[in-house]
Amino acid sequence: MHNILKGFIEHKLEAIILNGEMGTGKTYVSIATAAIYHKYNPKPIFVICPPHLVYKWRREILSTIQNAKVTVINGSDAINKLLKLREQVLNKTLDNTIPQFIVIGRVRMRMGFHWKPAYTIRKIHSITTLNNSEKVSHTDEYIACSHCGDFFIDSDKNFVDVNRFTDEFSNDQQYCSKCSNPLWTMHHRANTGNDNKELQLIKFLQKLPGIGKVTAQKMVQQFGVEQLTSIIDDNIYEFVNLYDPEKQGEFYFTDKHAKRIERSLGRLEFALRFISYQPSEFIKRYFPRKFFGLAIADEAHEYKNSGSAQGQAMAVLCSASDQVLPLTGTLMGGYASDLFHLLWRIMPSFMRSQGFSANQSNSLGTAEMDFMRRYGVLIDVIKTTNGPAHKTAKGNQTRTSVKKAPGFSPMGIAKHILPFTVFMKLNDFGNELPAYTENTHTVSLPADMQKYYKDLEDKLIGIMREAIRKKDNSLIGLVMTFLLRWTDTAFREEVLYHPKTKKPLVNVRHHFDENRPMPKEQDCIDLCLAQKQQNRKVIIYTTYTGKHDTMTRLKGFLENKGLNVAVLRSNVKTDEREDWIADKVEQNIDVLITNPELVKTGLDLFAFPTLYFMQTGTNTYTLEQASRRSWRLGQKNDVEVYFSCYDSTSQTKCLSLMSNKIKVSQSTSGVMPETGLDVFDEEADNSILFEMAKDLVKAHRNI
Structure with a gap:
């Protein structure tokens, strides 16, 4: 906090990045910092966060700062609330003596307008x-x-x-x-619905847990439409503290019921108005310049993409603030370009001073490439082919292409990271945290399956090499994804088709039936049973959840062993997942199976001290975030993380490249990590799938 405030107040920095390891309490640190910052700059404070964390932010602000006022811009009345705020500013009635927080979900901030x-x-x-x-x-x-x-x-x-x-x-x-x-x-779209306010209110109340149609109608009769509507529109958390008019001095809801409702209120929206403008555009057009003092951007790394609407909307809101405090646990994903657009959006003046400006077409493409050449790793690939023979000479044709590779130079860290970043590591808390260990389980395939895989790999690499020779790169992603996946889905027959011609490439037979676990599945089952004996719950991560679903199969094997298993799928909405998991924990499940993408941000999985990765995927952000979901302040048990792969397959190469990218990523956090993937550490110079393809093609040149 001291370093952040010193950078803002003494050094007048545009932005300071709080790069804190998952579980270090970045939210509380930023809230406390904002409270002190408000004494020096009494303007409102803007918070941008993932949509499912909006009300969590509100709750933590109010629990940290007693006299704070929080306005949530997450419902369909977003513009109405912004209009009220604007009127207070123009009429000079805004109370600047207390911290005023405006919290908005990142999806809501960039929603379109009529x-x-x-x-x-x-x-x-x-x-x-x-x-x-x-x-x-x-x-x-x-x-x-x-x-x-x-x-x-x-x-x-x-x-x-x-x-x-x-x-x-x-x-x-x-x-x-x-x-x-x-x-x-x-223009503003008027409410053209036929339902009156009472029917709308009753419909909303029925969405809450434990409130049916009869209870909803009774509440409307007891409290009135206007009172309930006002509470839900302006301060929904007053709703759970309603007093029962028939029982003097008693709350309307029991403590357990109130907690369930509070979690639900955090994900529901209710208002009698429609959102007609993009909030970020509305602020840009109609609010005074630099209206906000501090902008806090939670999960800031998710705004790094060059053309994302969320990133552009975040840049607009940052430009409306004096200074910016981005929060992230994974500042970069291995490439220098990951940082460029984020830095440009949070501190454009500094980036311009370093020579990174938009060109005449208002594009940052040239500046991004310049940034990569200065601080990143670019590979110039020069291909020389024999040209046509002429009467007196024979020429060669030379083609040069440029590829990005993982890496960020020490000069880039010294100039663009260290002066603007405060680092927080869980190890800084000493004995406050339990032990954290990462382990790699390398599992062997049966001999017949290993031979079949090798033959399959040889055949597919040969087909891919021939396609590349004909300038057809469409098979690279298909073949590499298949080779990564097949050993985990070898329980069904399938045909692999060419993505363009739709002609069959190979027919693949199955090696395991529905009743026989594959080796990696058996390894996972054994671990879950051992953890059950120690009263430790396990979360299993698997990336194959769609067409090649492995969740249902694994759930069946575990249940046959007497374990209580729940599967979290994507049909559970983002803002409902915390509540969903809490309900399953109350039902005393032993194992939770899910895709790491579904729980990578905002969820504290304290109940699951053991994490098992059936696959890691190829996204370092997701891997780093998901692996730390349960190792955070408040965890009482030692945390164990297991990464599994099949030996002598594409999966080992994938883990090797992921290890390298994580090292690059964490080097910008001031550490050289020691992880369970270090056993695979080696040089890498391209994206995961293309690097794997390149190595396999080299290894099969004699096919």
Whole structure:
């Protein structure tokens, strides 16, 4: 906190990144920092976070700062709340003596808006001479720009009348060809629903756990539509603390029921109005410049993509703030380009001062490549082929291409990371945390299956090499993904088809039936049974959950051994998962099976001190986040993480490359990590699948 405040207040830095390991309490540190920061800069504080954490942020702000006021911009009345806030600013009635927090979900902040054509009409009066020499005057109305007054013209330079504009041009946003101002405007969509307020309220109440139609109707009769609507719209947490009018001094809900409702309220939205504008665009257009003092961006690494709408909306909100405090546990995923767009969005002035500016087309592509050349790793691939023979000479053709590779130079860390970053590691807390260990289980395939895999690999690599020779790269991803997956899904027959021609490439037979576990599955089962004996719950991560589902099969094997198993799938909404898992823990499950993508952020899985990766996937962000879900402040048990793979297969190469990328990622956090994947550590210079493909092609040159 001291270093963050010193950087903001003394050194006037645009942004300071709080790079804290998962579980270090970044949320509480940022809230406490914001409370002190408010004494020096009494402007409102803006918080951008994942949608399922909006109300968790609200709860933690109020529990940390007693006199704070929190406005949640997460419902369909988002613009209405922003309008109220804007009115308070313009009327100078905003109370700056207490910290004012505005919390918005990152999906909500970039949601679109309703628009309609906006133009003016210009009339042209003319006189037409008829065949009988009679002159007739008439007036024509044409579309014109309401800013400069110039006529709107089509591609043939013709004026466009109202009827033609409505028929041909009104479905797309049009712009003036002279001044470039829009010929459209945002507008508010009125509530056209037929339901009255009472019916809407009853429908909402029935979405809450333990409240049926009869109870909802009774509550409306007891408290009234206006009172309940006001509570839910303005401060939904007052709802769980309602007093029962029939039982003086007693709460309407029991403690257990209130906790269930509170979790549900964190994921539901309710309002009698519709959201019609993009909140970030609304703030940009209608709020005073630099209206907010501090912007806190939770899970900031998720705004790194160059063209993402969320990243662009985050940049708009950061530009409306004096200073920015991004929070992240994984600052980069191995490539220097991961950092470029994030740094540009949180501190554009500094990046411009370093020579990274948009070009004349307002694109950052050139600047990004320059950043990669300075601080990242770029590989220039030069291919020389024999050219056609001429009468007196024979020429060669040379082609040069550039590829990104994992890596970030010490100079980049020294110039762009260290001066703007505060690091927090769980090890800094000493004895406050239990032990954390990572282990790799390398499992052997049966001899017949190993031989079949080798033959299959040889055949597919040969097909892929031939396709690459013909300039067809479409098989690279298909073949490498299949070789990674097949050893985990060898319990069914399948045919692998060419992605373009749809012709069959290989017919693959199965090696295990529905009643016989594969070696890695057996390893997982044995571990779960051993953990059960120690009263330790296990979470199993598997990335194959769709067409090649392995969850149902694994669940059956575990249940046959007497274990209580739950499967978390993607049909459980993001903001419902915390509640869903809590219910399953109350039901005393032994094992939770899920995809690591579903729980990588915002969830504290204290109940599961053992984590088993059936596969790791190829995303370092997901792997690092998911592996630390239960090792955080508050954990009482030692945490054990297991990574499994089949020996002498593509899976071992994948883990090797993931180990290298994690080392690059964590080097920007001030550490050289020692992880369970270190046994696979070796040099890597391209994306996971393409690097694997390159190595396999090299190994099979003699096919």
